[in-house]
Amino acid sequence: MERAFYLDKNKCEGCTNCMRKCPTEAIRIVNEKAVINNDKCIHCGECIRVCPYNAYNSVTDKIDDINKNKFSIAIPSTAVYGQFHIGTEICNIHKALLSMGFDYVYDESWGADLVSQAVRNRVKEIKDNRPVINSNCPAVLRLIKVKYPSLMENIIQLQSPMEISAILARKKAKEIFGKNDEDVEVFYISPCPAKSIRVYSPIVLGPSKIDKVISLKEIYGDLIREMKMHHEICYSNPSIKGLKWSLSGGQCEAAELEHSIAVSGIENVLNILEEIEMGKLNHIDFVELMSCNESCVGGPFNFENPFVAKNNINYIIKNTDNSNILIDDIDRFEEFDKLGYFEQKINLGFKNAQALNIKAGIERLEKVNQMVKILPKIDCGSCGSPTCRALAEDIVDGINTIESCVILKLKK
Amino acid sequence: MEELIKRYEYEIIANDFDIAGSTSSSIKRNLKSIGVDPSIVRKVAIVSYEAEINIIIHSKGGKMCLEIYKDKLTIRAHDNGPGISNIDLAMSEGFSTATNEAREFGFGAGMGLPNMKKYSDNFNITSSSEGTNIDIDIYMD
Incomplete structure (x- = not known):
């Protein structure tokens, strides 16, 4: 799959809105229909957002794609937790996923918590190529590859929370349920086309540990219905640090980095990349660049608007007590680090690209x-x-x- | 003498912070569009930005040139004074004579000249009360 969304030509009026909003000028209008250049498309989803005719649709997997013969794991993006009415318990969202046919749910906030520690350590070790750029927004990675290739070397060579979660979820399947890797299938519930294309067609990062991606909108209705039917009192156990990754500035905060800046929204990201390329931000240690406004809560596959979702997540953060935390994975950082779980090679791939x-x-x-x-x-x-x-x-x-x-x- | 393929010249106006960085931006854009290797473009971007800002902050205005040769790029920055009284001191990291106004814009950390030298293959600076000339080569191989 080369794309995580497609254009319904019957709905497209050739109005030029998407073409003018596209940050890499990847769209042209030919014979009154939009045409996307795959080599330039970074899957930021600006076109999906701006289209007045809803002509762009996501191409992701469906709930029916769960293979009954496999142990299926769901990893909802932390942004998913902000998509329901305020006070919704994370455990009820997980229960709904289980009743929809998944065998196990892994909380991405745990993975994000672990990556925070890895980012903190790594940024301290890196001496050259300041500022260090985050690696968890696939749209930003593609943007850098297409428009700012000289900055590829600034991208931190670490796995994203989504990938670490997949690695640890597979480990859990083995340790608790005795399932071998080949008998496990991992689904990611995604807020955006960028994370989908990172799985389907990895060009900047290596192969993904996730097998299938479902857009949140695709299963939103089912989730709401399941949650209403099976609502019960349960105990949620997210990592506060990890939850912050869904919000702009959350990575900087979670990684406790002093000279760091957080930038969200594709236009702001473009401007800051221009400045980094001119060496204007060499005194900054770390930049968190997220393609969507307010970070992942602003993803185009989300249901709720970014600001409401942000408030919902903040409510969960405020009402979560991490003092009695029961997440053993988070305490195993040193062990996972030694095993090299966090390592992620970036495919620099620009040398001799233009001879x-x-x-x-x-x-x-x-x-x-x-x-x-x-x-x-x-x-x-x-x-x-x-x-x-x-x-x-x-x-x-x-x-x-x-x-x-x-x-x-x-x-x- | 190597064959000059193309020469671009830009006017830089003193104290104009509204468009500070626009010249180096357009140099960067042009080099990218020509197909120069990204790592070379970045070096030129950093060097030309520092040169441009120096002219805006410290001088009475001047000019910047980009010369494209077969296997190198040359950036020439020339201003109309007042000149640098002690070049050795100016070349040391952290030394700055920037005004408070410039510092309020976030400039004047004293890294301008050292940074330019760091990213260039050849770096040449001469200065008198008539003005300062900086010539920088960056090789493309």
Whole structure:
């Protein structure tokens, strides 16, 4: 699977909203329909959010994809815990997942808690390439690969909470239920297309330990119904530190890093990456970059708006007492660290990526600059390219023509 | 003398913090679009940003040039004074003569010149009351 969402061409009006919002200019309008360039798409989901016709749909697995012959584990994103009415107990969300057919639920906040410790240690060890960039937002990783490849070396080479949770959930399946790895199937309940594509088509990180991904929206109705039917008093046992990872600034806080900044929302992330590339943030130790507003609670596959979800999570945090914590995994950090569980190689993959002839590159740039001078520079998007500059590039590259410019036509 | 493929020239205005960084931004954008290796682009971005900010903060204004050769990039920064009185001191980390106004913008940590030298393959600086000239080479191999 190359994509975690698709465009329903019948619903698409070719309105240009998604094209103009796309942070990597991956979308063009061709014959009045949006077309996405897979090489440039970072799966941030801005197009899904902005589409007035709801023409973008998620392509994820379904609850029916649970293999009855396997031991199936669900890992709901910590952002999932903010999607229900205030005061909803995490244990009831887990129970609902169990009654929907899963055999076991692993709490991602435990994984996030462990990764916090790993981030803290690692950032202290790293001397070069400041600031260190987080590795848990797959949209940001792809953005760096596409637009800021020189910053690939700044990405922390650590597993994300989602991956660590999958590793530990598989370990639990073995230790408690005696299930071998090949008899286990791990599902992630995802707030966004980026985490789905990280599993389906890992290009920056190595293969995922997660097998299938279900978008939260896909099972939201079922979850609500199950929770109503089987509501009971139960005991939730999340990690407060880990829960914070679903909110902007949560990683910095959980990793207790002094010179760290948290940035959420794709536009803000673009601006900060520009500054990092110019060396303006060399004095900062760690930057937490999250593609969605307010971090994962802002994911496009969520039901609740980011701000309400944030309040819901904060309510859980306030009402959770971690003093009698019963999570043995969290105390096993040293053991897991020694076993190398947190290690994650980043596929740098930009060396020799463009063995382009400099002269040819300059010629192209000159042609583009000449073309920009002719174009009206109002960036209306009617031509099917996101800006006048993008049209100039498209003309030079032979994928659009100057006749597409409506303004120039009117002036004639 | 190596063949010059292309030369870009930019005007830098003193004390204009509204557009501080825009010249180095456009240098960076152009090099990326030309297809220069990302790690080289980053070096140029860091060096040209420092040079640009130096002209804005410390000088009466000046110019910056980007010259593209077959296997190197040259950045030339030239300003119209007042010059650096002690270059050795200016080259030491942490030394700064930035005004309070500039510091309020977050500049003036005294890392400008040392950083430029760190990221360049050749670094040459001359200064008099007439102005300061900095020439930097970054090799592309």
